[in-house]
Amino acid sequence: MSHVFHLQPNLEVLIKEGYISKSQAKSISANGSLQVEVDAVWDEDQRKHIEQEFKTLARRFKLTPYLDTLLFICLVESNKADQQYQYKFQAYEQLKRDKEIAQFLLINKPYNKHKPNNIKITGVMDSAKVTDPLLIDWLGKLVKEAIEKQEFDLSVFGQSWLRFVANDDGEVGTEPFSINYTYVEQVANTKMRKPGIRERNRYLALFLSNVLSYLNTYTPLSKLGDKGYTDDQVKFLFEVACIFEWLNELDFDSEPKDYVYTLLSNYIR
Known part of the structure; x- marks a missing residue:
């Protein structure tokens, strides 16, 4: 066992959304599973924790049939968002x-x-x-x-x-x-500002918005109409953010879903 995730997502969806190519899909089918490795998960205990928490979350929101595809998208998008934030911070350090x-x-x-x-x-x-x-x-x-x-x-x-x-x-x-x-x-004489919560929230919002796009397109946890988010969607996204350690539920005195709703409204146009 290791920190690598072994998933069996819907390959047609991943091809359609640009996550993998058709040739990669053939290789994955031959291997029997898609191996996913991300920077933020470096030991077996972390992987097991994320898998268990995510499985419980999917069950609560009746998304078990979409579990592996959804977990893959969350892993990839969270990792991409974190890398973008780290690049931003590294650029600041170099400029400094x-x-x-x-x-x-x-x-x-x-x-x-x-x-x-x-x-x-x-x-x-x-x-x-x-x-x-x-x-x-x-x-x-x-x-x-x-x-x-x-x-x-x-x-x-x-x-x-x-x-x-x-x-x-x-x-x-x-x-x-x-x-x-x-x-x-x-x-x-360059004026500079250290990247902080504003930049981190922007990348978190991008991560969650990409997960939201999958929910709306491929799952029953979707919204009606062209605007807004349902309460269940923002509750789900908040818990996803906690599982991937972008947020901590203990830090919130107010309703967590209100935070996610504001986050998406402020950063996703």
């Missing part, structure tokens, strides 16, 4: 890192009339402060030359260095490279 490097590079900006008079690093237990102008200048040059000579860890700086040495038209010439201080100043 670029901004800090840019601010440091300005120490040695040519014709800079106002040189910094100290560099301070503070930790939980220790701190260091550099006030010697020669040391400050030397440290600034070390960073500048490391970027121009590509002497840095790509896992830290990534491909951002290309923009730091590109010309004003965004073109990177041949070595030797030199810092483009016009671009550096733009990065140093």
Whole structure:
């Protein structure tokens, strides 16, 4: 046993909705089941917990005939939404890192009339402060030359260095490279906001809306008309969000279904 899910979903539905191709469907049929592995589930206990909770949920809402297809869609859409949120957060972290490097590079900006008079690093237990102008200048040059000579860890700086040495038209010439201080100043002054609940809710809403689309198209848990959601639908979606640890029922004082209704109304147009 493992953290991998073994499901037998409706392959025709998955083909129609673009989750798998016809050739993949043939391979799945030959193997007898569809194996699904997602980042958020990494051990057997997690898998068993999700399977059991989802089975109980499907039984309560009379969706047992759709169990494997619905679980597949929830696994895939939850994982996709989480990855999108993580990418958003990683992009923020990279921009934050670029901004800090840019601010440091300005120490040695040519014709800079106002040189910094100290560099301070503070930790939980220790701190260091550099006030010697020669040391400050030397440290600034070390960073500048490391970027121009590509002497840095790509896992830290990534491909951002290309923009730091590109010309004003965004073109990177041949070595030797030199810092483009016009671009550096733009990065140093970039306004940024850390991704938070707003972004997470947006991706959660996308996840739940895709599950809702399946419910409306293929199951009895559907709505009448073109707008709105039924109480049963939003109750079901709330519990799905809890099973996949996007929400926690204990965090809600008000009616949970009202939260999901507002979430979908605010983010899905």
